[in-house]
Amino acid sequence: MALFRFRGSDKPDPSKVDEAAKSGAPVDSTGSVSPEATADEAGGAGRLFDRFRAGLKKTVQVLNTDVRDLFKQEGRLVDESFLNDLRRALVRTDMGPTAAEEIVKDVYAKQRARVVDPESVLDSIRGTLSQRLDQTDAPLAAAATGPTVILVTGVNGSGKTTSIAKLANRFVKDGKRVVLGAGDTFRAAAVEQLSMWASRIGAEIVRSDQGADPASVAHRAVARALEGDFDICIIDTAGRLQTQSNLMQELGKIRRVIAKQIPEAPHEVLLVIDATAGQNALSQAKGFSEAASCTGVVLAKLDGSARGGVVVPVTETFKLPVKFVGLGEKADDLAVFDPKRYLEALLADSFCDSPA
Numbered sequence: 001m002a003l004f005r006f007r008g009s010d011k012p013d014p015s016k017v018d019e020a021a022k023s024g025a026p027v028d029s030t031g032s033v034s035p036e037a038t039a040d041e042a043g044g045a046g047r048l049f050d051r052f053r054a055g056l057k058k059t060v061q062v063l064n065t066d067v068r069d070l071f072k073q074e075g076r077l078v079d080e081s082f083l084n085d086l087r088r089a090l091v092r093t094d095m096g097p098t099a100a101e102e103i104v105k106d107v108y109a110k111q112r113a114r115v116v117d118p119e120s121v122l123d124s125i126r127g128t129l130s131q132r133l134d135q136t137d138a139p140l141a142a143a144a145t146g147p148t149v150i151l152v153t154g155v156n157g158s159g160k161t162t163s164i165a166k167l168a169n170r171f172v173k174d175g176k177r178v179v180l181g182a183g184d185t186f187r188a189a190a191v192e193q194l195s196m197w198a199s200r201i202g203a204e205i206v207r208s209d210q211g212a213d214p215a216s217v218a219h220r221a222v223a224r225a226l227e228g229d230f231d232i233c234i235i236d237t238a239g240r241l242q243t244q245s246n247l248m249q250e251l252g253k254i255r256r257v258i259a260k261q262i263p264e265a266p267h268e269v270l271l272v273i274d275a276t277a278g279q280n281a282l283s284q285a286k287g288f289s290e291a292a293s294c295t296g297v298v299l300a301k302l303d304g305s306a307r308g309g310v311v312v313p314v315t316e317t318f319k320l321p322v323k324f325v326g327l328g329e330k331a332d333d334l335a336v337f338d339p340k341r342y343l344e345a346l347l348a349d350s351f352c353d354s355p356a
């Protein structure tokens with residue numbers, strides 16, 4: 001899965017190719033850095049699967065322990081009490097009541113009054129979730145010419161700034177020149193946090209004093225990207241709720257200021273959602289995607305969450321593709337979301353194998 005649709009004429013700077021090679025990002029035979037072959041996918045599908053598996057550890061534990069308990073009683077029948085227990089276990093992963101109900105119905109239709117068959121229950125879970133997660137390959141949109149502008153938004157503490165750093169890190173490793181806009185001028189610490197990341201990963205930053213107009217920072221960041229011939233400009237924003245109309249208007253202003261300089265920008269507006277908040281994250285960010293015209297989701301903190309099933313209602317509620325998932329706090333801990341690998345990882349240590 002490609003991270004990004006790059007401009008055809010782009011040829012990476014040879015020195016960057018060297019740097020990427022040193023950093024471990026594979027370099028192909030033509031000397032260009034493959035956009036999808038950054039640290040996340042360096043080992044191919046197997047490595048991505050391993051990363052999802054590690055990230056989903058807590059959710060898998062919940063699923064395995066709870067569901068395995070259902071199979072403990074030998075000769076248990078698929079009856080109302082079994083279906084209620086199954087529903088409860090599924091809902092605990094935060095996959096949402098609709099998906100859980102669909103699985104329960106499927107199990108009922110196929111196994112009613114029979115002795116519970118764990119493999120068949122697993123098939124129902126896998127089949128239902130893969131249908132619900134059926135999203136098309138969604139690489140980031142890129143500018144036809146000139147810099148690509150990405151605006152990042154979401155509620156307080158969801159993981160915006162860290163996700164920006166990780167995204168920028170991927171681009172830099174890909175040989176792209178990246179400028180960040182420290183548009184969260186609300187707290188001085190927020191600007192410092194982004195500045196620290198910028199110097200660590202080798203990106204430039206445009207910043208202002210605390211309290212400055214975020215739209216003016218966005219303006220300056222895009223201007224710098226244009227004048228300095230940067231490939232990517234990523235703009236951070238302060239956390240906000242959809243109900244804070246003044247802050248939502250501010251987001252509108254940021255967008256307008258960007259579009260004045262590059263009419264088709266921002267090319268992506270990413271909504272960062274905290275996976276540890278599970279279903280709460282959905283209600284917090286409800287309405288956000290339309291209000292801010294978001295184009296994709298970054299699901300941060302999947303590694304710390306026992307509610308990894310939340311990917312399912314996230315795609316359904318926001319009607320947006322999940323483009324990336326955060327799998328830790330380090331610069332490399334961002335993976336392109338791949339529904340197939342995700343499901344494999346979620347159901348990998350099949351609870352059918354060995355009763356606890």
Ligand SMILES: Nc1nc2c(ncn2[C@@H]2O[C@H](COP(=O)(O)OP(=O)(O)OP(=O)(O)O)[C@@H](O)[C@H]2O)c(=O)[nH]1
Pocket residue numbers: 154155156157158159160161162163184190237238239240272300301302303304325326327328329333
């Ligand atoms: N484990 C883990 N922690 C993460 C991840 N992403 C972010 N965090 C942590 O979550 C906390 C908040 O992250 P930030 O990036 O500052 O969140 P933010 O949305 O920019 O926060 P505000 O600017 O205050 O709204 C930090 O401690 C991050 O290190 C992730 O994928 N996994």
Ligand SMILES: [Mg+2]
Pocket residue numbers: 160161162184190236237
């Ligand atoms: Mg922040």
